[in-house]
Amino acid sequence: MIQFYKKRDFGAFITDTFNFFKSYGKNFFKNYFLINGLLLILLVAVGVFSFRNFFGQFINGNMAGQSDYMARYFEDNMGMFIVTMILIFLLYSALTVVNFLFPVFYSKRVSEGQTKIKTDEILSDFKKNSGKIFKLYLGLTFLVIPVSFILFLISYVLIFLLIGIVIMLFLVPALFNVITFLTYDYFNSNRGFFESLSYAIRSQFSYPNGREASPYWKYWGSTIIFMIIYYIISMIFTFVPMMMFYSSILTSAPDGSFEQNPMTGTFGVLFFVIYGVAALVSLIVMNLLYINSGLMYYDSRTDLHQKIELAEIDTIGTNE
Template identity: 30%
Template sequence: MFQLYKKRDFSALVGDTFGFFKLEGKNYFKNYFTINGGLLLLLVLIIYFFSNIFIKGAFAGAQTGNDNAFIEEIYSNLSLFIGFGIGMIFLMTIISVINYSFPIAYLKLIEENKERNFQNLITYFKSKLGRIISFYLLSLVILIPLLVIVIGLTILSVFILIGIPLIFLLIPTLTSFVALTYYNYITEKIGYFDALGRAYEMLKSKFWPIIGSTFVIHMIVQITLGIFAIIPYIIGIITLFTNPESLQQNPENAISFVMILLTAIIIISIICNYTLQNIILINQGVIFYSCKEESGNISVKNNIDLIGTDEA
């Protein structure tokens, strides 16, 4: 079984993230897609219909040379456009909440030495539903405005060159700060501001190993996303070069082909993005339990408790 409580340096934070998936990956993703798979498929369908309306409007304007053709196409399908848009935002919100909460639930079951199955995961979700909802509501009025200010100041500082290296630090720092706050708030019986404080202390205690490992995991995920996204693009380019005459002779087929290609890229990118986010969030979980071990020597205490149990 994967060891949660362990003192880790930079290389261990990265290595144990992938070590977790080597040990638990099959069961982890089986449960992940059991819980989130149906919602992801529904999101794919909505994105397909939503993007279909949008892309048709764009090509209508390009074909006719009429700048108003795009607006007219959207307006003629306005109710569907708005409906699919609202549905897409709603589903993305629900899926994102599950995405952030699932790794926490899974690692907590490991900590409690419980079987990582669908029933236990759902039971944990239900027990934490109130805290999950309150975290997101509180973050809307407290954390998100603060992050917007920090990001805004960093972007402004780019113009005086100081902000360029800061951007490379900002993304992993904010990722870790938000994730560690969420881990603390959901797993510990503490208030929102206490969770923010603990996340700050954890981040400060091992800043460079945490930021370094988070940055490396981010880069691996982004490169992998890029590879998956570019596959349909490469297929499209090959098709254009191998069969250009038929597409030129029949513009409607060309437009349909491009629409399918763009939609496929969007759908693949979104599914891969949500799936690969698990690697980043498990990495943050490894950081969270490592920081707890650094401050509390929990593994030592657990071993002492086990010795007492064995003697009994």
């Protein structure tokens, strides 16, 4: 078993994240796919077929040499485009909430001593916390994410001045940790949304007692490591469809013009199946980041470390 509420150093975050999946991975992903499976399939299917249709029309426009082809295509299919976008948004919102909260509820149960968690137990957590989930969704959608996007946009603009690269390097992991800390704290404490948000921001830079060294660098470093791992795995799976697409262009249009749409037929189906698998793998691998950030959250809760230590002392005294 992994002890959750304890102080960890940088190396412990890395090893314990992998140890978590080594110890609980089978049960974790069994529940993950039972709960998320249908949503994952629907999202990937809708996204792939929508992207295929859009991409196919884009290539058709290039083949015909019509610069305004895409504009006319959207005008003629505006209704279908709006319905598709609404469907993708609803599916993506549902998947994001379930996918994001599943590691939170699972970790909470494991931290309380459970080892074999049932799907019904996780579903009951979703049902029991439905009101808080709705408030969290509103807070993230209309406050946290817009502010994060503005900060990200400012950093992106500053890239042209080079300083933006440095800011982005520190901003992205910090924003990710603030959002995950907010979520973990919101469902692991009695604090409200804004109180948890305040705690999530403050805990990036100091422990609650204020007497220990800042945990910022070990939180930042651990998140960077897993973001790199996530990026490498995602690139491995997206590299295949990218190479398939570019090779089809080079082999089918040696003179620089398309004779036929490379996204049609068997090749097109294979390309988007692999693209869908790549998207699915990316969503699954994100659990590494969620669990790692959860361990950081439990590291930050030094108030609970003390309670556990006192409980262990009481147990020793009882055994004696």
